[in-house]
Amino acid sequence: MEIILVSIAGALFIIQLLYLFIVYGAINRRKNNVVKDKIKFSDELPPLSVIVCAHDQAEYLQQNLPALLKQDYPEFEVIVINDNSTDDTKEVLTLLSQEYPHLYHSFTSQSARYISHKKLSLTLGIKAAKNEWLVFTEPDCKPTSDQWLRLMARNFTPEKEIVLGYSSFESNPKKRQRFIAFDTLITSMQYLGMALIGSPFMGVGKNMAYRKSLFIKNKGFASNLHLLRGEDSIFINRYATSKNTAVETDADAMMTVNTWNNRKTWKEEKMNYLVSAKYFKGMQRFSLGFETFTKYLFYGFCIAGLVTSIIFRNIPFIPIYPCLILLRYLFIGFVWNKTAANLGESQRYYLTIPLFDLYQPIRTWALKIRLSFTRKKDFIRK
Numbered sequence: 001m002e003i004i005l006v007s008i009a010g011a012l013f014i015i016q017l018l019y020l021f022i023v024y025g026a027i028n029r030r031k032n033n034v035v036k037d038k039i040k041f042s043d044e045l046p047p048l049s050v051i052v053c054a055h056d057q058a059e060y061l062q063q064n065l066p067a068l069l070k071q072d073y074p075e076f077e078v079i080v081i082n083d084n085s086t087d088d089t090k091e092v093l094t095l096l097s098q099e100y101p102h103l104y105h106s107f108t109s110q111s112a113r114y115i116s117h118k119k120l121s122l123t124l125g126i127k128a129a130k131n132e133w134l135v136f137t138e139p140d141c142k143p144t145s146d147q148w149l150r151l152m153a154r155n156f157t158p159e160k161e162i163v164l165g166y167s168s169f170e171s172n173p174k175k176r177q178r179f180i181a182f183d184t185l186i187t188s189m190q191y192l193g194m195a196l197i198g199s200p201f202m203g204v205g206k207n208m209a210y211r212k213s214l215f216i217k218n219k220g221f222a223s224n225l226h227l228l229r230g231e232d233s234i235f236i237n238r239y240a241t242s243k244n245t246a247v248e249t250d251a252d253a254m255m256t257v258n259t260w261n262n263r264k265t266w267k268e269e270k271m272n273y274l275v276s277a278k279y280f281k282g283m284q285r286f287s288l289g290f291e292t293f294t295k296y297l298f299y300g301f302c303i304a305g306l307v308t309s310i311i312f313r314n315i316p317f318i319p320i321y322p323c324l325i326l327l328r329y330l331f332i333g334f335v336w337n338k339t340a341a342n343l344g345e346s347q348r349y350y351l352t353i354p355l356f357d358l359y360q361p362i363r364t365w366a367l368k369i370r371l372s373f374t375r376k377k378d379f380i381r382k
Contacts, residue, residue: 002317005305012298013324019291020335024189026196027249028335031342034250041154048076048149049129049212050137053121055083057139058092064142064258065092069100073149079128081121082107104128116228119221126215135209136232140265141167141255144344151253152209155246161214162236162245164195165207166343167255169262180266181347182356183363187273189339190288192249198242201282205232207255214239224279229272237280251344267367274364274371292361298328329353 033039050068054061061080068078082089082105093105106128108121126134133156135149155163166188169181191202223238224230259265302321309317337348349356 002305002309002312002314005301005308006317006320009298009301009305009321009324012294012301013328015294016291016298016328017331019294020332022197023193023287024335024339026193027189027339028342030196030247030249040157042157044156045074045150045153046133046156047131048073048133048135048153048209049125049131050076050078050135050149051122051125051129052078052080052137052139053083053118053125054080054085054089054139055117056085056087056089058085058088060139060259061089061096062092064139065096065103066100067142067146068137069096069103070146071143071149072146073153076149077102077104077130079125080105081125083117083121084108116225116231118229119225119231122231123220126212126220129212132212133209134212134215136205136207137255138206138257140257140259141206142258144254144256145252147252148255151250152248155248156209157246160244160246161211162200162203162240163209163248164192164200164203164236164240164245165209165248165253165255166192167204167206167257168343168345169257169259169266177262178347178352179356179359179363180262181345182349182352183266183270183360185336185340185343185345185347186360187288188343189336190291192247194287195240195245195247199282200240200242200245201237201280201287202233202276203236203240206257207253208232208236210236210239224276227275227279230276230279233273233276234279237282249343251342254344270364270367271371271374274368295357296361299325329357332357 030039052061052065052068065078065080078100080093080103082093084107090107093103097103097105106124108117108124122136133153135152137143152163152165168184168188169177188204191200191204194201218239221231221235224234227234257265302325306318306321308314309321333350333353336353337350340347340349
């Protein structure tokens with residue numbers, strides 16, 4: 001019995017490590033390939049259109065828009081769509097446009113029906129864009145450097161139509177906020193890593209780009225008009241392939257989300273992601289579930305084996321299970337922290353790894369349960 005339990009626990013341990021190094025490790029391998037000039041980047045810097053949708057986010061715009069407008073890039077425009085804001089958004093955009101002539105802004109009407117305001121705003125911005133390559137971000141996001149657009153644009157090779165970037169919540173010493181940063185990091189490492197190994201399945205609208213022709217050719221958001229969100233994740237899930245998708249992971253291309261209510265924003269985004277994920281196509285969307293399933297299975301067999309060894313006094317087997325668990329923590333700590341550093345994160349995870357590693361899936365399941373009791377109209381178009 002003990003040999004069987006040890007063998008199964010060992011096999012699950014190896015499966016976990018393989019997943020870590022294949023999916024998450026892809027980000028680290030990309031950085032090494034960039035250093036060794038093994039990745040073919042574009043030498044051109046095509047004109048770009050940066051599109052931002054804002055709803056009652058005047059303070060964010062005032063704080064973050066200058067960083068977008070001051071990017072070190074030869075030719076680009078920034079288009080902000082004011083989604084029926086009731087605060088000072090219009091006044092802020094008017095003042096900034098006087099200082100920055102490449103800033104353009106428009107608005108959506110409150111009377112708009114039969115499409116989510118977010119998707120309507122994006123559609124208006126895309127149609128107004130003068131350029132083929134569109135870069136997307138949010139009002140509460142700020143690039144970590146003035147090289148953001150250059151780094152995204154180096155991936156605009158002729159065969160690429162989509163570029164996925166990384167975004168993260170700003171660091172905060174509070175434990176609850178650290179967990180949010182951790183959850184964002186793990187989710188990002190997963191979808192970026194999957195894209196790097198040729199299986200893209202989603203993107204986040206805080207930092208990504210795609211061709212205008214891709215949007216027009218596929219009739220915009222026609223595939224998910226019934227949902228209030230999904231303008232980023234579902235759109236990428238539908239049209240991203242191993243050949244047309246690139247990933248930018250340079251630390252200077254990261255977007256920092258400097259929202260003042262991280263927990264509320266994270267929870268809303270997590271709920272929207274869980275709703276959108278139901279409509280994802282492809283087996284890639286089960287990747288995180290597979291990792292969680294094998295992880296808890298591993299813990300289950302380790303605990304069962306340890307208890308069995310203690311009951312039957314099989315002394316040689318007792319230390320095997322704690323050692324397997326410790327080795328797993330050492331490996332995931334190494335991979336996670338190395339990947340976080342390569343993405344530009346200053347936060348590191350050591351003693352919090354066991355807690356966050358176990359708590360993250362539980363928190364996700366809790367949100368899924370809450371989602372089942374949430375009104376359907378909160379996510380379906382009005």
